[in-house]
Amino acid sequence: MSASSSQALEYLELLPRQTHTKLYEQPSTVLAIFRCMLPHLAKTIVMAMLYMPTPFAASDLDAWFRPDGKREREKALAVLEQLHIVVPQQDAHRRTSYELYPGFARSLRQALEGSGTHRSFGVPSSTPDPKRVTVAFLDEYARNQWENILFYMVGSTVGLANAGALAQDVNEGTKALLRAGDFVKLAHGRVSITRAGFTFVLQETNAQVWSLLIVYLKHAPQLSMSETDVLSFLFMLGSLELGQDYTTSTLSATQLQMLEDLSAFGIVYRSSKDALTFYPTRLAVTLTSDSGALSSSEPLAKSLVSSNRDGSAQGFIIVETNYRLYAYTSSLLQIAVLSLFTKLTTRFPNLVSGKLTKESITRAVKLGISSAQILSYLTSHAHPQMQKTQPFLPPTVMDQIRLWEYEGERVETTNGFLMKEFSSESEYRDVLSYAESLGVLVWKSDAKRLFFVDRVEQISLYLQKKKNRSG
Amino acid sequence: MVKATRGTLVKCDASIKAMLLDIDSKHRNDFIIEELDEEHVLVKETKIAELKQRLQSMMKERLKEPESSESES
Numbered sequence: 001m002s003a004s005s006s007q008a009l010e011y012l013e014l015l016p017r018q019t020h021t022k023l024y025e026q027p028s029t030v031l032a033i034f035r036c037m038l039p040h041l042a043k044t045i046v047m048a049m050l051y052m053p054t055p056f057a058a059s060d061l062d063a064w065f066r067p068d069g070k071r072e073r074e075k076a077l078a079v080l081e082q083l084h085i086v087v088p089q090q091d092a093h094r095r096t097s098y099e100l101y102p103g104f105a106r107s108l109r110q111a112l113e114g115s116g117t118h119r120s121f122g123v124p125s126s127t128p129d130p131k132r133v134t135v136a137f138l139d140e141y142a143r144n145q146w147e148n149i150l151f152y153m154v155g156s157t158v159g160l161a162n163a164g165a166l167a168q169d170v171n172e173g174t175k176a177l178l179r180a181g182d183f184v185k186l187a188h189g190r191v192s193i194t195r196a197g198f199t200f201v202l203q204e205t206n207a208q209v210w211s212l213l214i215v216y217l218k219h220a221p222q223l224s225m226s227e228t229d230v231l232s233f234l235f236m237l238g239s240l241e242l243g244q245d246y247t248t249s250t251l252s253a254t255q256l257q258m259l260e261d262l263s264a265f266g267i268v269y270r271s272s273k274d275a276l277t278f279y280p281t282r283l284a285v286t287l288t289s290d291s292g293a294l295s296s297s298e299p300l301a302k303s304l305v306s307s308n309r310d311g312s313a314q315g316f317i318i319v320e321t322n323y324r325l326y327a328y329t330s331s332l333l334q335i336a337v338l339s340l341f342t343k344l345t346t347r348f349p350n351l352v353s354g355k356l357t358k359e360s361i362t363r364a365v366k367l368g369i370s371s372a373q374i375l376s377y378l379t380s381h382a383h384p385q386m387q388k389t390q391p392f393l394p395p396t397v398m399d400q401i402r403l404w405e406y407e408g409e410r411v412e413t414t415n416g417f418l419m420k421e422f423s424s425e426s427e428y429r430d431v432l433s434y435a436e437s438l439g440v441l442v443w444k445s446d447a448k449r450l451f452f453v454d455r456v457e458q459i460s461l462y463l464q465k466k467k468n469r470s471g
Numbered sequence: 472m473v474k475a476t477r478g479t480l481v482k483c484d485a486s487i488k489a490m491l492l493d494i495d496s497k498h499r500n501d502f503i504i505e506e507l508d509e510e511h512v513l514v515k516e517t518k519i520a521e522l523k524q525r526l527q528s529m530m531k532e533r534l535k536e537p538e539s540s541e542s543e544s
Contacts, residue, residue, distance in 0.1 A: 410483055410484075410487045410526070410530070411481050411482065411483040411487060411491075411523065411526065412481070412482040412483065413479050413480065413481050413482075413514075413519055413523075414479065414480045414482075415478075415479050415480075415516055416477075416478075416479075416480060417475040417476060417477055417478070418475070418476040418478055418480070418504075418505070418507075418513050419473060419474070419475050420473070420474055420476065421472065421473055421474045422473055423472070423473075427473070431473065442480055443480055443482070443507070443511055445507060445508055448507070448508075450507065452480045452507075452511075452513075456475050459475075460475065463473055
């Protein structure tokens with residue numbers, strides 16, 4: 001599971017059962033969720049249970065795992081239960097057994113076997129398009145649209161002279177969406193980037209696309225679009241083929257409306273607003289693939305990386321121990337990002353140079369950019385020459401950046417829930433170890449029998465079950 | 472019965488915690504839900520931004536640091 005799909009998973013987990021049920025009617029959705037949302041262990045469990053005729057006893061499932069694998073098992077099952085893929089049942093003897101959600105199982109079997117008459121994997125256009133476009137054109141189009149969005153976010157913050165002109169290419173809907181997602185905020189008529197926005201810009205392209213789409217999904221009901229329709233369309237897009245044109249005649253009204261927005265993001269391409277076909281771009285077809293990690297997606301990784309990093313995929317930033325910074329780039333986007341936290345002084349045709357100063361870092365911190373984000377940006381774009389040393393950046397510079405941040409921010413905050421008033425030590429231990437195995441535990445105090453978690457849904461389910469068992 | 476209280480966990484060092492408590496007591500105990508230990512307090516989620524801001528201004532008042540000027544070298 002890549003970082004990009006994990007945020008999509010987080011979003012999916014919070015959806016109600018009815019939405020899941022409706023989603024699982026589409027084989028393409030089910031396949032996409034299975035392919036890239038589930039942890040590997042959860043995939044194994046689903047696969048094992050897919051063709052089981054009867055419910056699977058929990059004790060039998062436990063027998064598959066070594067005692068030291070308890071943590072992983074709990075995690076995988078928690079995800080599956082949260083997504084309503086696996087349904088736990090209790091029989092008359094209070095023995096728990098698991099069953100795959102029937103709708104999910106049916107759709108996954110259809111997707112694997114290619115059976116059924118669903119059209120959820122998109123219908124290629126039957127009439128040849130006279131104005132057929134090439135893959136290279138689609139890549140170019142996707143890159144332009146996407147880079148414009150990024151540049152709109154970063155460029156106006158740092159006040160580049162021509163940012164306004166470029167930002168005009170970003171349509172109003174997209175701008176509103178970026179504001180709604182809290183990626184940028186308007187202050188005194190100027191757009192400035194937020195912490196969330198900076199995190200967004202620093203992500204790899206695939207993760208960026210998902211972040212933006214999740215904001216889009218959250219606002220779909222306001223645009224009177226059905227969330228399920230939107231989601232299943234996105235999952236369908238992920239299963240389409242690059243360079244193929246698909247007909248719009250099988251799409252619902254919601255999905256037609258979406259096409260327009262998606263072409264503004266560069267996720268699909270349409271030759272005109274009322275064209276009968278659409279082309280998915282590379283941004284679309286990689287939505288649900290574990291891209292980057294796969295060797296078969298080599299051209300993809302390259303083209304997307306080079307698109308955003310302006311051909312400098314191997315890194316272009318040199319930082320010296322005296323805080324001087326040299327960046328071999330001519331991309332305005334790169335320069336704009338750098339100038340968020342660097343005092344840039346000189347620009348040459350292929351090089352900008354400047355210095356990391358206390359002022360420039362604290363200014364970035366005030367914008368909501370954390371030192372960890374700055375360091376990860378510098379590290380991931382370090383020049384090959386820098387990559388010969390370990391760590392890539394001079395340690396003094398790294399420490400100093402952290403210290404500068406720490407001067408401004410003296411507290412660390414986490415939103416979540418404090419669990420308290422456990423009736424016994426054993427109950428406390430039990431729930432605590434469950435929270436630990438889910439990876440939601442933030443802080444605990446054994447003496448006071450208190451602990452703090454950043455998510456509570458699974459825990460309250462667990463407590464509920466415990467209560468039912470004992471009561 | 473186990474209870475879950477919604478809030479924001481604030482981790483800070485002891486000196487900062489003292490300041491937070493000070494701010495809280497000056498504002499009708501409107502921020503802090505519970506003190507957890509030396510370095511942790513639970514704060515109302517809606518109030519965290521305001522609390523941070525008050526802390527910033529209090530620190531500016533109390534700790535007058537000489538602004539280190541930037542030396543070009």
